[in-house]
Amino acid sequence: MVQVTQVEPGAGQEEGVAGTLPDGAVRIDVAYAEKGRVKALGARWDPGVRSWYIPEGLDLDGFAEWLPLDLDAERARLGFGNPPRGPQAEVALLGLRLPCWKCDRPTVSAVGLQQGEGAVLLLDSQLGKRVARALLPEAVQVAGNVGRIDQRFIRKLKRRCLANGCHWCAALQADHRLFGEDMAALLSPGSPALEHLVNADIPVDLWQRLQVAHEDDSEAALP
Numbered sequence: 001m002v003q004v005t006q007v008e009p010g011a012g013q014e015e016g017v018a019g020t021l022p023d024g025a026v027r028i029d030v031a032y033a034e035k036g037r038v039k040a041l042g043a044r045w046d047p048g049v050r051s052w053y054i055p056e057g058l059d060l061d062g063f064a065e066w067l068p069l070d071l072d073a074e075r076a077r078l079g080f081g082n083p084p085r086g087p088q089a090e091v092a093l094l095g096l097r098l099p100c101w102k103c104d105r106p107t108v109s110a111v112g113l114q115q116g117e118g119a120v121l122l123l124d125s126q127l128g129k130r131v132a133r134a135l136l137p138e139a140v141q142v143a144g145n146v147g148r149i150d151q152r153f154i155r156k157l158k159r160r161c162l163a164n165g166c167h168w169c170a171a172l173q174a175d176h177r178l179f180g181e182d183m184a185a186l187l188s189p190g191s192p193a194l195e196h197l198v199n200a201d202i203p204v205d206l207w208q209r210l211q212v213a214h215e216d217d218s219e220a221a222l223p
Helices: 032-041 061-066 071-078 126-135 138-144 204-215
Strands: 026-028 044-046 051-054 088-099 106-114 120-122 149-154 159-165 194-203
Touching: 026 061, 032 044, 032 061, 071 126, 088 204, 106 126, 106 194, 120 204, 126 149, 126 159, 126 194, 126 204, 138 194, 194 204
Parallel strands: none
Antiparallel strands: 026 051, 044 051, 088 106, 088 194, 106 120, 149 159
C-alpha cells in the first residue's frame, strides 16, 4: 500500500487562484496528456484550485507515478540509512551551471558523481537521477540555485521520467542538452564548469548499479 502525506491545500496553485480541495483529497501532478489516464482511474479535476486530485477512499496504489514524493521512503529503498547498510563508497555530487533555455537565468543541474579523483559517473540514467534527488539537501538546492529533479511528462517519449528542472522557472533541462557530445569537455574531471554540491556515502552495491545503469542501453539519455 502506498503511504502519502496529505498535501497542504493551495500547494502548487497558480498565483491568485483561490480554493481548497475536498476533505481527505490528495492532490496529484498530472500533465495535460495524462488526464485521460487519471480520470479513468477515478481522479477528479477541481477547477477552483486548477488541480487533479484523488477523492477520499480511493486506493492510492494506482496513482503512484503522480503522487508527491515520500523522500524518506525513497532513501530507504536506495539503501541510505543510519546505521549504513554494508560497505560504503564516498562520492561527491557534481552540478553543471548553464543558462536555462526558457528563462535564460543560470541554473544548476545535478549531472554526476565522482569517487576521489576518478572519472565522473554521469547521472544520465533514471537510477542516477533517483540517487541525486535523494542526496540533495533542500538548503543546497536553495543556496546553489540547483533545479529540482522531478517526475516530468516527456512528450517525445509519451511517459513520465525523472528529469532536471530550472531552479527559477522549473522548465525541463533535457538530457540531450546536459549530456550531449558537445558537453563532453565540460563534464570531464577537474572542469571549472562542474560545481561541487555535496559529499555523501552511498552503498557500494548502489555505486555498482549506477555504473551498470549508465552503460545500459535501456537507461540511455532522454531525447
